[in-house]
Amino acid sequence: DSLEQVIALGGLSESGKSSIGEFLSQNHSFQRLKIKYFMEQADTKYRLSDPDFDIHSLSSDMQAVLFLEEFVRYATAHHYQDRFSLESLHGFEFTKCLKQMLGDKMDIWYVDCPFKKRVRRNSAEAQITDGESSAKTKEKDSMKTARGARKIKQIAEVVDNSRDWLFTQQQINNSLIRERYEIDRSYALPEPHQEVMDQLLSKVASFQTDAIKL
Secondary structure (H helix, E strand, O other): OOOOEEEEEEOOOOOOHHHHHHHHHHHHOOEEEEHHHHHHHHHHHHHOOOOOOOHHHOOHHHHHHHHHHHHHHHHHHOOOOOEEEEEEEOOHHHHHHHHHHHHHHEEEEEEEOOHHHHHHHHHHHHOOOHHHHHHHHHHHHHHHHHOOOHHHHHHOEEEEOOOOHHHHHHHHHHHHHHHHOOOOOOOOOOOOOHHHHHHHHHHHHHHHHHHHHO
């Protein structure tokens, strides 16, 4: 009940997701969390009873349920913290499932940045040539696109990170003001239905029962 807002960040490689997560942390009291960490926690837990378990082989909705189980456990233990940012969204179906379960508690932000700018950023950080950076960035983009990372833009608020950092900060601040005063957001998915929630809870309960038997 103390959870106020979750901002889940999506976007391609070097688009600026980490910088935005850090800005939210430093300026708006969000705690930065990594989706990968909670997925690994869930994977490790279920491997104890089934050594062949692989969370990535599960359906998107099952992955979302197991992720949320770990995230809620963490948020409950840190009840004094009510705002979180999640980095980073890769799967489109996974993202839709999270939104269905968290509803208005979760906002999806897609960080959009031109390819050339992302290449230059990667060149500077990795200290490699633009040619090497271009090849690596294309490779990462291909992997993320295959998982549906680009499609997330269709159901997200887009943060334009193509210009200077001040411009990006202004967008972030304006978005948070709109959300605080509940201004309508056309990008938002429908409210979660109780039927969907019941189905997902039933799945995780069944999954946990099967895991205990193994």
